[in-house]
Amino acid sequence: MDNLSDDLRALFNAPICPYCATLYDPEQYDEVDECARCSNCCRAYQVAAEHRPPQPHIPQDDPLSAAAQSDSLAQFRDEAGLVSKAMMRQTAGGSYQMYERWFTEALGPAIDKLDPVLRPQAITIASELGYIADTEVMAAGFGPGLCSISGIDEHFCHCGRHP
Incomplete structure (x- = not known):
């Protein structure tokens, strides 16, 4: 019963569109305009600060x-x-x-x-x-058969260290 009461309290305390009574959806909130846009009638309306989605903290670059x-x-x-x-x-x-x-x-x-x-x-x-x-x-390293200095096959290396 407590869960039902909490759900009803949340439902009736949530903002609704004043034009068409559609329930507020936090994904429809526009940070730039600082208002919500109704998903049903597409009109903008103000939402109380406690119902706005949390804004990610963006550190200001120096x-x-x-x-x-x-x-x-x-x-x-x-x-x-x-x-x-x-x-x-x-x-x-x-x-x-x-x-x-x-x-x-x-x-x-x-x-x-x-x-x-x-x-x-x-x-x-x-x-x-x-x-x-x-x-x-x-x-x-370069591997077997390769000069450790030049990386070329020992038979063709020009470093002078191979027979």
Whole structure:
């Protein structure tokens, strides 16, 4: 009986459309106009604050911190481009895997210096240039029969360390 009383109390205390007496639906509330729109007659009407749906808290972004983050990422993008070009010159004639490894090793300190919030975005930027984000891939090495320096088949490697 208590449940029925509670249900009836909620029903009779809920707002209704003053034009057609349709029961208020919280999904029909418009935050911009601060009123409800009837699902039956489509007219707008005011709703008491206690019946409005809860508004999600949206933290206000600090424009200075957003600009600072953007500047940091732009600076990182430039630095990653320079490191990439330097590694391309260094690994010329080697395999792409060698470039990826050397680029990852050279760029690691720059990523570590960044704010932890920016690191995922920086890794995405670096990955476009060949950065290896997976530590298991970095630890695996080139594999049997491949030069540990160049990543090229030992029979064709030009590093001079193979018979």
